[in-house]
Amino acid sequence: VNELRWDPTKKEWIAYATHRQDRTFLPPKEYCPLCPTREDSDFPTEVPRPSYEIVVFENKFPSLVRNAPDPEEEGSEITPTAPGRGVCEVVLYTDDHNMTLAGLEERRIRNLVDVWADRYEELGSLEFVDYVFTFENKGEAIGVTLHHPHGQIYAYPFIPPRPKKELDAARQYREERGGCLHCDLLSQEHEDGRRILAKGDHFTAFIPFYARFPYEAHVYARRCAPSIVSLDDEERRDLARVLKRLLVGYDALFGFSLPYMMFMHQAPTDGGDYEEIAHFHIEFYPPNRTAEKLKYLAGSETGAGVFVMDAAPEDTAQELREKIEGAAL
Amino acid sequence: LQLAIDIELFSPVNRNYREGEGRADDCLRHTGIYDLEPDGGGGFLRVETPVVRAFRAAGESQGRIETLDKEREPKEDGRYIIFYHFEDEPEEEQE
Numbered sequence: 001v002n003e004l005r006w007d008p009t010k011k012e013w014i015a016y017a018t019h020r021q022d023r024t025f026l027p028p029k030e031y032c033p034l035c036p037t038r039e040d041s042d043f044p045t046e047v048p049r050p051s052y053e054i055v056v057f058e059n060k061f062p063s064l065v066r067n068a069p070d071p072e073e074e075g076s077e078i079t080p081t082a083p084g085r086g087v088c089e090v091v092l093y094t095d096d097h098n099m100t101l102a103g104l105e106e107r108r109i110r111n112l113v114d115v116w117a118d119r120y121e122e123l124g125s126l127e128f129v130d131y132v133f134t135f136e137n138k139g140e141a142i143g144v145t146l147h148h149p150h151g152q153i154y155a156y157p158f159i160p161p162r163p164k165k166e167l168d169a170a171r172q173y174r175e176e177r178g179g180c181l182h183c184d185l186l187s188q189e190h191e192d193g194r195r196i197l198a199k200g201d202h203f204t205a206f207i208p209f210y211a212r213f214p215y216e217a218h219v220y221a222r223r224c225a226p227s228i229v230s231l232d233d234e235e236r237r238d239l240a241r242v243l244k245r246l247l248v249g250y251d252a253l254f255g256f257s258l259p260y261m262m263f264m265h266q267a268p269t270d271g272g273d274y275e276e277i278a279h280f281h282i283e284f285y286p287p288n289r290t291a292e293k294l295k296y297l298a299g300s301e302t303g304a305g306v307f308v309m310d311a312a313p314e315d316t317a318q319e320l321r322e323k324i325e326g327a328a329l
Numbered sequence: 330l331q332l333a334i335d336i337e338l339f340s341p342v343n344r345n346y347r348e349g350e351g352r353a354d355d356c357l358r359h360t361g362i363y364d365l366e367p368d369g370g371g372g373f374l375r376v377e378t379p380v381v382r383a384f385r386a387a388g389e390s391q392g393r394i395e396t397l398d399k400e401r402e403p404k405e406d407g408r409y410i411i412f413y414h415f416e417d418e419p420e421e422e423q424e
Contacts, residue, residue, distance in 0.1 A: 049412070058404075114413075
């Protein structure tokens with residue numbers, strides 16, 4: 001089954017891709033499908049070369065496919081179905097199985113920024129793609145099935161609900177007050193200063209005033225850049241620099257490689273007007289609230305949509321900022 | 330005398346329509362910056378093609394980013410794989 005089903009109670013599409021149940025699950029290192037295929041190996045991986053820098057390929061177990069079949073379930077007037085059309089790509093950061101994004105040299109993260117931009121541009125130009133969503137799940141606590149350093153890109157045939165809610169809020173803000181909501185939020189964070197984690201020349205990392213996770217961090221472009229494609233060379237270099245500082249600080253926080261979800265929010269590619277509405281930024285969500293304890297999405301968070309935080313962003317920001325400033329790059 | 334030249338790049342209709350052999354919307358050639366789609370009232374709507382997005386993205390980057398060096402290859406099962414190559418720049422000295 002590869003189809004979308006409409007939830008009219010929340011006005012959201014749910015993607016069904018039942019073939020993913022059989023995807024590779026935490027294989028031993030010598031059978032990692034994302035490592036290069038070594039010349040003396042009898043195990044061909046996804047990458048048919050003995051080494052590589054950055055590689056992108058179509059996901060073998062995609063949630064959305066280019067040539068999606070008609071839905072198997074017909075649905076109804078109030079619960080329609082649709083083909084699960086889209087593109088799912090895997091982005092391999094390096095051929096070093098034991099590396100992480102945090103451990104990459106800054107210039108390699110800079111290269112990765114270019115690849116992210118290239119994918120946004122190419123996938124976003126597809127007629128059926130309305131939103132290019134770049135993300136990384138890191139660590140078993142997040143549910144990763146492969147440890148090799150990699151991220152993913154989903155090119156959706158619609159604007160997903162979370163970015164849409166954010167865009168709708170920014171549009172309303174622009175109409176009612178003028179200007180960009182995200183620019184004003186960033187100004188507020190700069191003026192307050194207590195939740196700032198790291199500042200570069202063009203990007204700022206901070207824990208938002210309204211953080212849902214103790215060590216949640218947002219990395220905002222200071223200029224109102226709608227997408228990663230619109231960043232110039234200096235901005236891309238600075239983004240790599242700020243990401244490196246934040247990630248090294250994350251790993252210094254508890255003394256181990258911190259799991260997280262990372263994703264980008266930027267302008268949809270549906271041809272709409274997103275001037276002063278879409279503001280490129282990256283969000284990080286580590287699940288840890290301490291070294292040993294995770295924050296779970298329990299009753300209030302899942303059932304009511306109300307996050308309950310047991311740590312103040314001002315305190316966790318100070319703790320993480322000290323780690324960032326003290327960490328050797 | 331002021332001359333206004335208005336160039337609009339949209340999908341043209343082919344010769345079949347001129348020769349009266351088909352409905353206009355059956356004779357469109359989708360080659361342009363805009364597609365024409367019937368508006369249900371006998372007219373057409375101008376709808377952006379993916380070319381517009383590609384131009385817009387290129388405009389946003391203001392040509393400041395050089396084209397990436399990449400190789401695209403088909404995989405045996407029909408998927409694609411892209412290899413990106415970068416010049417090995419020396420790391421900037423840390424202060």
